[in-house]
Amino acid sequence: MRTPALFLACALVLAAALPAPRAHAAAKQPNILHIVVDDLGWKDVGFNGCVDIKTPNIDKLASGGAKFAQFYTQSMCTQTRACLMTGRYPWRYGLQTAVIPGTAPYGLDTSEVLAPQCLKEAGYATAIIGKWHLGHSDLEYWPKQRGFDLAYGATIGELDYYTHGDTGVLDWFRDNKPVYEEGYTTNLLGAAAAEYIGAQDPNKPFYLYLAFNAPHTPYLAPPETIAKYASIEDPTRRTYAAMVDCLDENIGKVVAALEKKGLRDNTLIVFHSDNGGTRDAMFAGQMADVSKIKIPCDNGPYRGGKGQLFEGGCRVAACANWPGRIQPGEVTGMFHAVDLFPTFAALAGASTAKCKPLDGLNVWETIASNKPSPRTELVYNIEPFRAAIRQGEWKLIWRTLVPTSVDLYNLADDPYEKNNLATAHPDRVAAMQERVNALGRECAKPLFLAYVAETGLKHGPPVIGSEPGQPRALIGGGGPSITDEGFGAEGHR
Numbered sequence: 462m463r464t465p466a467l468f469l470a471c472a473l474v475l476a477a478a479l480p481a482p483r484a485h486a487a488a489k490q491p492n493i494l495h496i497v498v499d500d501l502g503w504k505d506v507g508f509n510g511c512v513d514i515k516t517p518n519i520d521k522l523a524s525g526g527a528k529f530a531q532f533y534t535q536s537m538c539t540q541t542r543a544c545l546m547t548g549r550y551p552w553r554y555g556l557q558t559a560v561i562p563g564t565a566p567y568g569l570d571t572s573e574v575l576a577p578q579c580l581k582e583a584g585y586a587t588a589i590i591g592k593w594h595l596g597h598s599d600l601e602y603w604p605k606q607r608g609f610d611l612a613y614g615a616t617i618g619e620l621d622y623y624t625h626g627d628t629g630v631l632d633w634f635r636d637n638k639p640v641y642e643e644g645y646t647t648n649l650l651g652a653a654a655a656e657y658i659g660a661q662d663p664n665k666p667f668y669l670y671l672a673f674n675a676p677h678t679p680y681l682a683p684p685e686t687i688a689k690y691a692s693i694e695d696p697t698r699r700t701y702a703a704m705v706d707c708l709d710e711n712i713g714k715v716v717a718a719l720e721k722k723g724l725r726d727n728t729l730i731v732f733h734s735d736n737g738g739t740r741d742a743m744f745a746g747q748m749a750d751v752s753k754i755k756i757p758c759d760n761g762p763y764r765g766g767k768g769q770l771f772e773g774g775c776r777v778a779a780c781a782n783w784p785g786r787i788q789p790g791e792v793t794g795m796f797h798a799v800d801l802f803p804t805f806a807a808l809a810g811a812s813t814a815k816c817k818p819l820d821g822l823n824v825w826e827t828i829a830s831n832k833p834s835p836r837t838e839l840v841y842n843i844e845p846f847r848a849a850i851r852q853g854e855w856k857l858i859w860r861t862l863v864p865t866s867v868d869l870y871n872l873a874d875d876p877y878e879k880n881n882l883a884t885a886h887p888d889r890v891a892a893m894q895e896r897v898n899a900l901g902r903e904c905a906k907p908l909f910l911a912y913v914a915e916t917g918l919k920h921g922p923p924v925i926g927s928e929p930g931q932p933r934a935l936i937g938g939g940g941p942s943i944t945d946e947g948f949g950a951e952g953h954r
Contacts, residue, residue, distance in 0.1 A: 490584065490666040490809050491783065492728040494715070495801070497545070497670070498708055499538065499592065499677040502738025504761030505705055506778050511759070513693055514702040518713030519780070522732060524789065526782030527828050531795040533839055534736050536767060536774035537744070538618055539594050540842070541735040541798050542672070546575040546595065546607070548802030548813070548821035552843045552900075558907035561596060562918065563617050563627075567908045568596015569607075574816040576802045577608030580668045583811035586610055586661065590653050591672030594618045605637050612636055613653050615646075615674060619746045622646045622674075622681040627748060645683055647675045647704070651711025655718035663724065666809065671715065676704035678739075678746035680757070683707065701757035726784050729808065731801065733779035740766030740773065764878045770841045770849040770858050771878055787829050794827040794834030795851075804828070843904050848897045857893040867894075 503509055507516045508523035534541040539560040540551040546569065551557045554570040561568065569575075577587040588611035589604045596602025597616035604612040613635045620626055622645050625633035633640050642649065654671050661667050682703035689706065693699040712732070719725040738758025744767045745751040758766065765771030781787055799821035806813050807823045820840075826832040841849035841858075849858040854873035860866045869883040869890055883890050912918065 491786075492661075492666050492719075492724055493580075493585075493668045493805055493809070494719070494728055494730045495545075495668070495670050495805075496712060496715075496730065496732045497542075497591075497672045498732075498734050499672075499674050500736065500739050500758065500767055501676060501705070501708075501734035501778055502758035502760050502766075503734075503763055503773065503776065503778050504759040505676075505701075505738060508780065509761060509778055513690070513698075514705050516705060516709040518709045518716065519732060522712075522716070522730060522782040523780035525784070526730075526780055526787045526789060527792040527831070528790070529733075529779040529781070529796075530791055530793050532733055532777055532779035533775050533795070533797045533841070534733070534777050535798070535842060536736050536769055538677075538735050542593070542595055543569055544798040544821075545670075545801055546577075547573045547816075548576070548799050548819040549573070549817060550799060550820045550840055550843075552840075552904045552907075553817075553820070555905040555908040555911075556595075557842055557904070558844050558909040560618050560909075561594060562909070562912070563597075564916075564918075565909075565912050566598045567912065568598065568602030571601055571607075572817075574813075575607050576805060577604075577668060577670070579608075579802075579806055579811045579813055579816070580809055581608055581610070583806075583809050584666065585809065585811075586665055586667040587670075588612070588657055588667065589670045589672065590614055590657065591650050591670070592618070592674045593672070600637060603637060609670075611657065613640075614650060614672070619677060619679075619748050620646070620674065621679065621748065645681075645707065647673055647707045647711055648683075650674075651714050654711075654715045658715065658718040658722055658724065661722065661724070663722070668805070668809075673708055673711075675708050676701055676758075678751065679749040680704065695755055695757070697754045698757040729781065729783040729786070729805075731779075731781045733798075734777040736768075737763070737766045737772075737774040737777055739768075741768060744768035762877050770847065772872075772876065775841055781828050783829075788831060790831060792827060792831050794824070794831070794836070795839060796824045796827060796834055796836050797821070797839055800824045800836065840900065843897065843900050844907060845910070848901070850893060850897060850900075852893060852896070855889060855893070857890065857897070859894060859897055869893075 505511050507520040508528055537560050539556055543551045543556045581587050587609045589609045591614040593604050593616050615632045617632055620632050631639055650673055680697055680700045682700050686703035686706050687700055690699045690702040693702055719728050738760050739745045739756055742751045760766055760773035763773035765773040767774055803819055803821040803823050804825050822835045827834045839851040846862045847860045854871050856870045856872055858868040867883045867890055868881045870878045
């Protein structure tokens with residue numbers, strides 16, 4: 462009679478001594494594939510109603526996962542990418558104005574602890590494949606020095622899709638070394654990402670930041686893909702459609718690589734644009750004259766675009782997918798790009814104790830189950846000459862350049878910002894302005910404005926980093942200019 466009991470006891474001891482099944486361990490540390498595209502219009506994907514551009518692979522991620530109704534970024538590239546890496550708003554460390562110009566000597570403050578550093582400490586393999594744009598003048602700013610095991614792609618904001626540089630000078634690197642190769646950048650980045658996934662150890666989680674430079678200017682695409690869109694009459698829109706098509710095709714290849722490797726069920730995929738689509742030529746880039754074309758991006762019903770504080774500049778196309786872990790459907794809660802770092806860290810079991818105080822919140826329950834978002838306030842930006850914040854459904858845009866102006870919108874009733882309610886709600890305006898001023902006292906001085914004051918932002922070849930103290934290689938190009946019309950472009954209504 463004692464034999465079965467003894468056998469059971471031995472079995473329990475043996476089971477306790479064995480390692481837990483890998484599937485359970487892996488579920489605690491998912492692979493993270495973070496796909497960021499560049500200057501994509503909100504309506505330029507099928508899941509937001511686009512009919513003339515085909516995006517079946519992106520749409521499949523959205524239909525099988527969470528489609529975000531209120532995913533916010535900053536209105537320009539450098540600013541958003543800084544949010545993603547730090548979990549902190551860019552005005553905290555001086556990157557709140559414009560982007561880092563090619564000639565600028567500054568970058569993302571090296572005292573900031575970045576997402577890849579935290580995830581790496583938690584046992585992750587880390588890689589950036591694509592665009593960085595957080596500092597290029599010195600190697601201390603480069604991604605390889607900021608927590609990424611592998612870094613492949615471009616360091617500055619804009620490059621030719623075939624020559625991989627500007628004015629014939631290269632901006633294409635792998636682990637700090639220049640890479641000379643042929644091919645369309647979107648295809649090269651997609652292939653590199655698929656290859657990276659195929660080489661991963663299934664027993665070690667990875668964080669892949671896949672940052673395509675498309676569909677940013679210059680508008681270039683493979684001729685055979687452009688030919689697929691012969692029905693689009695406008696030639697620039699036709700090329701732009703082909704650029705988005707190539708993005709979708711390569712995202713499909715990357716997802717297929719996950720499936721082939723057997724990693725799909727334990728991989729969280731997040732997809733979004735870095736800001737709204739360009740609607741003003743001033744923000745289109747420096748490599749092409751777009752003053753004589755119809756800018757092709759479509760932000761749907763949302764007002765404005767890249768570089769502006771209206772919804773069209775900051776509310777972006779976005780979705781997330783993780784089979785069995787994210788409930789399919791529209792997620793209505795509000796969150797911001799700063800929220801991704803702490804959300805990833807929580808899922809990965811990574812500590813953020815070494816980081817400076819985060820602005821981001823863990824929004825996993827909102828993403829996974831459409832539960833109410835913990836975020837009730839959103840800061841679009843704080844600059845010396847303009848600011849915008851949202852509290853609940855109320856949004857304030859305050860321009861302090863003379864003549865000053867204030868816009869107040871109730872986004873629940875007026876998501877397209879057609880009805881300025883500032884004069885009807887003076888007390889609310891005053892309270893929100895007081896909040897802006899309080900945040901303004903916490904701001905670092907904008908590095909871009911300091912650089913303009915010192916140099917006049919003379920256009921010339923950008924300075925690409927090298928070993929400290931060594932001569933730096935030059936790459937052609939320029940940077941944006943700051944004018945009242947540009948950065949005050951929201952206008953008065």
